[in-house]
Amino acid sequence: MTGMLTNARFLADTWSIIEGALDEFEGPWEALYGVCSPPPYLSYIWQSTLYALCPGGSRPFVIALAEGGRPWAMASFGYAVRNASRPIRARVLKMNESGDPELDGVLLEHNRPLARSGDEGEALGAMAAYLLEHGPAWDELSLGWVDEAVWRRLRPALSGLPLTVVEDGRSPYYFIDVGRLSGLDDYLGLMSANTRYQIRRAVRQYGGADALTWSVAPTPAVALEWFSDLQRLHQASWNVRGQRGAFSSARIREFHARLIADPRSSGVVEIARIDAAHGPIGYLYNLRAGDTVFNYQSGFDYAGGRQCKPGLVSHALAAAEYGRRGMRRYDLLMGDSQYKRSLSTGSGSMVRIVLQRRRLRLALERIARSLLSGIRRY
Numbered sequence: 172m173t174g175m176l177t178n179a180r181f182l183a184d185t186w187s188i189i190e191g192a193l194d195e196f197e198g199p200w201e202a203l204y205g206v207c208s209p210p211p212y213l214s215y216i217w218q219s220t221l222y223a224l225c226p227g228g229s230r231p232f233v234i235a236l237a238e239g240g241r242p243w244a245m246a247s248f249g250y251a252v253r254n255a256s257r258p259i260r261a262r263v264l265k266m267n268e269s270g271d272p273e274l275d276g277v278l279l280e281h282n283r284p285l286a287r288s289g290d291e292g293e294a295l296g297a298m299a300a301y302l303l304e305h306g307p308a309w310d311e312l313s314l315g316w317v318d319e320a321v322w323r324r325l326r327p328a329l330s331g332l333p334l335t336v337v338e339d340g341r342s343p344y345y346f347i348d349v350g351r352l353s354g355l356d357d358y359l360g361l362m363s364a365n366t367r368y369q370i371r372r373a374v375r376q377y378g379g380a381d382a383l384t385w386s387v388a389p390t391p392a393v394a395l396e397w398f399s400d401l402q403r404l405h406q407a408s409w410n411v412r413g414q415r416g417a418f419s420s421a422r423i424r425e426f427h428a429r430l431i432a433d434p435r436s437s438g439v440v441e442i443a444r445i446d447a448a449h450g451p452i453g454y455l456y457n458l459r460a461g462d463t464v465f466n467y468q469s470g471f472d473y474a475g476g477r478q479c480k481p482g483l484v485s486h487a488l489a490a491a492e493y494g495r496r497g498m499r500r501y502d503l504l505m506g507d508s509q510y511k512r513s514l515s516t517g518s519g520s521m522v523r524i525v526l527q528r529r530r531l532r533l534a535l536e537r538i539a540r541s542l543l544s545g546i547r548r549y
Contacts, residue, residue: 186238188301193222196233199242203285210281211458211465213267214439218247220430221269221277224422225249231269234298236286244286244294249275250307259536261310264302268315273422280344280465280504280521282315283325291321296328299526303332310533314524316342316505322522333529337537340523345515347486347501350462352494355380358487366513370487373480377447383484384446385492394431394442401442401454404470417468427456443492445485453485462499464489486514 193200200215211217222230231249235242249270251263267282268275284294299312312334317325329336352358359367374380388394402418409416418424430436441464443455453471457464466489471481486503493501503511505521512518527533 186236186243187240188297189235189237189242190305191233191235193218193231193233193247196235196242196245199235200233200245200285203242203245207285207287208461209283209285211439211460212279212282213285214460216430216433216435216439218267220426220433221274222247223429224274224426225269225271229270234301236294236297244284244290244297246284246294246298248302248306250309251275253311259532261533262308263311263313264306264309265313266298266315268313273420274426276420276423277426278316278505280316281321282317283321292325292328295325296332299329299332299334303334303528310528310530312526314526316340316521316523318344319520319522322524329526334526335529335533335537337525337527338522339525342505342521343507343518344505344521345503345511345518347490347503347514348499348516349490349494349501350499352491354495355487355491357494358490361516363513366483369480370483373478373484376475376479377452377484382448383452383488385488386444386446388442388444391432391434391436394440395428397442397444397454398427398431398456400451401456401468401470404454404472405468408471408473443489445481445488452479452481455485455489457489462497463502464493464498464500465502465504467504482510483514486510490514 197215197219200218204214218231225231229250231247233245233247236244246266247268249265249268251265251270251272253261253263263270265275266284268279283291284298286294295314302309302312326336347358349358359370362370374383377383388397402424406416406418418427431440431442439458439460441457441459443457444451445453445455451472452475453469455466456468458467459465466486469482469485471485473479473481475481486501490501503515527537
């Protein structure tokens with residue numbers, strides 16, 4: 172399909188709204204992604220991999236806003252019913268997620284409509300208005316995890332719509348500004364004295380900086396091999412702490428295997444291996460979008476003892492490598508972990524936003540939850 176679309180379903184003043192299945196939009200989606208600055212979760216390869224794993228009858232649909240037949244904003248919407256985690260049953264549309272509770276364990280962050288910077292608010296408002304009038308029956312529209320700074324730009328576009336906005340979760344995220352780094356010493360110069368000492372001591376234990384090498388899987392086949400090692404190390408580390416780890420689900424593993432194996436993912440997925448003289452000390456599963464790299468998952472070898480700090484060393488080398496490659500930011504994503512606080516040069520907040528239709532049962536649920544947990548409302 173080219174960038175032109177003709178199956179308009181609803182006309183606004185100057186543009187049309189087009190609805191259809193994701194695979195109808197491959198060309199326009201990739202073209203729009205290429206001129207925006209979106210997170211990698213909004214790449215067509217990520218979205219289409221989710222789509223392929225959903226049963227045919229429950230696959231997400233796409234809403235596109237188009238002018239002259241050319242989309243200027245798009246988003247996918249999965250359908251779910253929540254009735255297990257809360258006492259009130261609700262029909263939910265999930266923006267840019269599948270709606271399948273297991274598949275959505277891949278945990279979308281930095282969510283928003285696929286649009287140029289500055290257009291996301293108008294896009295969200297138009298999509299929400301369209302869904303209120305023309306969408307399937309729903310009670311909640313989940314926007315997922317949105318950067319709080321982005322949310323402040325999106326929020327005004329929803330004014331006047333018959334929706335209640337609920338903040339359903341909040342988490343910090345951390346990042347490293349790598350734009351001016353030319354090597355490991357530059358990065359360590361930004362760290363606290365304690366973090367700098369720990370990394371330098373660990374590097375010496377591995378035989379010095381010259382004994383450490385950074386490499387990226389050159390082909391999908393090699394990336395899959397390294398991903399298998401990453402999974403093994405990741406799961407071992409989490410299981411020993413009595414936790415399941417990110418790859419405990421067979422369907423999640425299948426999602427990532429499909430994504431990594433697809434040649435079209437080469438501009439998005441990067442599996443890196445960090446080696447010392449004795450062999451690999453860790454793997455990083457990174458996602459690239461524009462001038463930002465997102466550290467999605469990792470697996471580290473703690474056989475030499477945790478004092479070797481394979482995680483700190485691997486991320487420090489990553490920051491140095493991406494600085495040399497001209498990237499702007501290395502995003503460690505959500506989670507208030509000590510290692511993220513130690514490694515980062517900046518932080519932000521992610522908020523999980525739900526738009527609720529005006530239903531009495533949902534209003535009563537909000538009141539009950541507010542009394543129990545102080546839920547925040549706008």
